[in-house]
Amino acid sequence: MKTALIILAAGKGTRMNSDLPKVLHPIAGEAMLVHAMASGAPLTPERTIVVAGHGVDQVRAAALEHDPETIVVEQTEQLGTAHAVAQAAPALAGFDGMAVVLYGDTPFIQAETLNRMAEALTDNDVVVLGFEAADPARYGRLILQGASLERIVEYKDASEAERAITLCNSGVVAARADLLFDLISDVGNDNASSEYYLTDIIGIARDRGLSATAVTCAEEETMGVNSRADLAQADAAFQARARATLMEDGVTLTAPETVFLCRDTVIGRDTLVEPNVVFGPGVTVESGATIRAFSHLEGCHVSRGGIVGPYARLRPGAELAEDVRIGNFVEVKNAQIAEGAKVNHLSYIGDAHIGARSNIGAGTITCNYDGVMKHHTHIGERVFIGSNTMLVAPVSVGDGAMTGSGSVITSDVEPDALALARAPQVEKPGMARKLFEMLKAKKARAQRGS
Secondary structure, three states: OOEEEEEEEOOOOHHHOOOOOHHHOEEOOEEHHHHHHHHHHHHOOOEEEEEEEOEHHHHHHHHHHHOOOOEEEEOOOOOOHHHHHHOOOHHHOOOOOEEEEEEOOOOOOOHHHHHHHHHHOOOOOEEEEEEEOOOOOOOOEEEEEOOEEEEEEOHHHOOHHHHOOOEEEEEEEEEEHHHHHHHHOOOOOOOOOOOOOOOHHHHHHHHOOOOEEEEEOOHHHHOOOOOHHHHHHHHHHHHHHHHHHHHHOOOEEOOHHHOEOOOOOEEOOOOEEOOOOEEOOOOEEOOOOEEOOOOEEOOOEEOOOOEEOOOOEEOOOOEEOOOOEEEEOOEEEEEEEOOOOEEEEOOEEEEEEEOOOOEEOOOOEEEOEOOOOEOOEEEOOOOEEOOOOEEEOOEEEOOOOEEOOOOEEOOOEOOOOEEOOOOOOOOOOOHHHHHHHHHHHHHHHHHHHO
């Protein structure tokens, strides 16, 4: 069956106390909205409609960056969930398929759960996602008779007997698109909040003789985020699940609770990740690599057998080939480092190419920025860069060449050449003793004067 996603993302999120729309607050490096969009992606939706309100321009930009085919519509008045879903009707005019309503602040619905909802829709007109709540609190309750869902009662409108029910409403709904909007057209706002509740479509459907049922999932899938505390709890839940998945897939995390991952982090089997490592967005680490403690990686690729860290930083555009060594206090940005090359100590490599099996000495800097433009450094194969070399880009060092320690290289170096670019050492006999005596005398005079 063809599928459309309707993702409600119009809430301001007052409890977040933020200028940023609630659905754009990040979990594991990406906006909650992106997580919600990704959760529905396994259904291969033909259309994705995001209903935005507060911060509509920001929400639109984030949605389109993730999926340029997304349709963003605006809910100018916040009149309830049924009213929000209704804003998607023009974008789905004539759509002959299933519509699934998701929420931009409920980021963890699993693909398997949505697939079960789609399967249940083959025998029912409306399917709702429910969960057994450890603390039902103020959730809406699902009222069942056998497998049939009779109605959903919001907490504010529930009787004491209904409040004792622990099967709660997640808000996620699936129905044929045309039927969904037809049911919504009959929803009223005669309730304690004077809002148009999406949940009322169940009672309306039953009154029409239509069938409805509930599919259940684990409560953690339905976790909503309404505050900074919720955001931290959601991120912790994501991290725990992502770490467990990595370890099941053959990755060693020596202190799992100290490793932080993004939604798109990819790490191959037999990779070792030491404590206190942070993976930002866009990181792929191939099998058999080692990421040592206190390293930070973002927008980079580490190939098989690579060793990174400790205390290393890989920034966007860092591309490490097989068996590359990046050592302590090394930063790499927008640079390709070929097979077997080493940058082991205290160096900055930016906007550069380093050839296979080259060795970059401690304290080396590729001076890539002139205050206006970035420039490229090219280092060939089997090159030895002496410690404390400044490579002033644009500059090229040929295969098999060498630079002397402390050199400032401003011109290209021919293959197999030794480049020395430093002032000659000057020695003045006895000058150190005279200088110390002069300084000590000056200090003594100052102390007497005080």
